Amino acid sequence: MRDANQPMTRAERRRRTEARILAAARARFAEVGYDRTTIRAVAAAAEVDPALVMQYFGDKKELFRRAVEVPPDEELPGDPAGLIDLLLSIVGVKLGELPQTSLPLLRSTFTHPEATERMRAAMTRQVGQASAAIPGEDAELRAALILAILFGVSTGRNLIELGPLRDATPEQITRLLRPCFEALAGQATPEV
Numbered sequence: 001m002r003d004a005n006q007p008m009t010r011a012e013r014r015r016r017t018e019a020r021i022l023a024a025a026r027a028r029f030a031e032v033g034y035d036r037t038t039i040r041a042v043a044a045a046a047e048v049d050p051a052l053v054m055q056y057f058g059d060k061k062e063l064f065r066r067a068v069e070v071p072p073d074e075e076l077p078g079d080p081a082g083l084i085d086l087l088l089s090i091v092g093v094k095l096g097e098l099p100q101t102s103l104p105l106l107r108s109t110f111t112h113p114e115a116t117e118r119m120r121a122a123m124t125r126q127v128g129q130a131s132a133a134i135p136g137e138d139a140e141l142r143a144a145l146i147l148a149i150l151f152g153v154s155t156g157r158n159l160i161e162l163g164p165l166r167d168a169t170p171e172q173i174t175r176l177l178r179p180c181f182e183a184l185a186g187q188a189t190p191e192v
Helices: 010-036 039-046 050-057 060-067 080-095 102-111 113-131 139-158 163-167 170-184
Strands: none
Touching: 010 039, 010 050, 010 060, 010 080, 039 050, 039 060, 050 060, 080 139, 080 170, 102 113, 113 139, 139 163, 139 170
């Protein structure tokens, strides 16, 4: 563990800056959607120069991709509450206005075996990551249920365009999902 008085290494500063940019991007994409989010607005929210956002992420498309997924080597919060907050911030982004390139990828999951396998592999990895923050013997099952709900909500809103899901704001949906996620992550006391 690093002493609080010891200065951060360059790698630690970089990770913190990158995390701050991603958090700002998630909030901005969720609030105004993909098309209306700008690199400048994300940079302002993260309190960094726009050139730094471009240096870390290249372009808006890559920033969006990184904002809606957890890379395999990124550590998830180790506690259920932190995990729920992260997942709800990601679902808020996915419920916003998706770039046109994302919809064909989502659709192909149902029709193309390679895309299905890639989605399965990604979700399996995410289940493994998320289950580490969930207590109990059935942590993997509960993590899988949370991720399946996220996938279903995204599919229902963006592909099927189910009226109530399509018309609801990301805030309404995440507010209603929170108690469900808290129960699945072991944060709520189940009723007997």
